[in-house]
Amino acid sequence: MSRRLGLGSFTVGLVAAVLAGLVRTTTPLSNTAFPDTDVLLAKGLSALAVVLVTYGIYRLVMSVFVARITDRRRAHDIRNVLRLTVGLIALVGVLGAFTDQWLGVLVSFGVIGFAITFALQQPILSLIGWVYVVIKRPYAIGDRVTIANVSGDVAEVDFLVTTLWETGGTLSTNQPTGRTVTVPNSLVLSSEVVNHGALFDRIWTEVPVQVAYETDIQFVRDLMVDTAEAELGDETRAAIQRYRHRLDESPLELDVPESPTVNVSQSESWVVLTLRVLVPPRGAQSARNRLYERIFERLADHPDRVSFPVGRNR
Template structure:
């Protein structure tokens, strides 16, 4: 459908161009007058050329984007390509329209430079947001589909436009535990130039480390409790975590950072004032964090309740 429309718009642009030439080449009696001291035939011819430029730019955009869309099914790449093509063709169409309307093709470049210098002062924030969009396209701090946190706002990126980034909020004031709140957050792209961007699911490695904490009494057999937690986590996560760790090590190998990374879940012991915390550490996709934590907690708590002689809970907690 888009290709047919694109070809149709290009054909229409050709017809408008031919009509403009006909108006210039032939003297029509109804067009012998003037409008604000501009001959009507010249005014009509210029108007037809302006329309032809607009139709040609939009038709070419549809054809180029349609060709690219038929070569890939990656929604992220298509989203970014669509925005880049829009920017290129809109800029080209504006330059073409101004050039045709003023018939000053060389002087237009100097005029654009002067106007651009003035616009820089008048529209600083939109300009910074446009620069931020270029930075996002080149450096890729995030892209559509990523889960990010920017200036205290956290959510999933659903749109990266020329000036703003749109998030589907998670957490926030209404919900917790990394659940969607149903609200939309709009951020100017300029924030990436001056703020920290936390990306939880970037394309290179879309996983994060997560922790599940269980509080037990000092009388607990800590070795047994630790092994119990590791067994349940290993049984639940299976070989998926080992595969993710392998990918994680490959990413680490590309950097000068040296870390000890284990293939399986681990448990750290932290002593508190009147109890001991057992912190299970494992790798998970950020959008599955709450579900995985809940299911692991139910499995671990069930096993611990089955062994009251080896696992004791703090006195302040009911079993």
């Protein structure tokens, strides 16, 4: 459908261009009542030809080339760049058709550009931000990001704004809220951007468990690691290998453990054992829930070796 629409628009545009040429070269239609009718008609047909031809080219490129790109993120970026380029070409063409001064139109764009820069600073900065996003790729469609304290999954990256499907927000967990948030692209240039899956498809998350000082700490540590291995073992090992591979390609030198780890810290009334594991960015909360449930189930089976603060599970 898109290809047919493109071919049809392109063909009609060529017909309009031919008719404009015929009007310019044939007997003038002007009369005393409506002077310069032939000139206005020729300019109108020329402008229509420019619009239809550029639109037809856009549709043909989208259907023939862009539609074959399997990477949704790259296809989205190419579509936006193509829309902007074709739109500018069409605008210059229409103005040139009516003024017959193509060079003057381009020069006027430069002069007008200086004049409106101060009046449209934020939109211009947002457009520059969009160019930065397309070139440097701090995030792309589908990434979970935090931009200026707003978290969500990137749903759309337009010329001026980025649309996020919000996560967290008023919820106590980092899960979708069902709302969308539009963030000006200019914030990419002036605020920090956190991409929760930029390095690869996993992030570190922690599962803290509080136990009393009378607890067999080493036993609980081993139990937590075994539980994580049973729940996420194969996925975690594969993710760690990918993580190490990505680190090898970077200048970073980090020590990456081969399995989940447990860190121990003290407070006034209990000991906190924090399990650290790799999970998908969008599945962090569900993974923590599973681990909490399984860990406490297993701890409850060993009351002789595990004690909880105030004598109850917390």
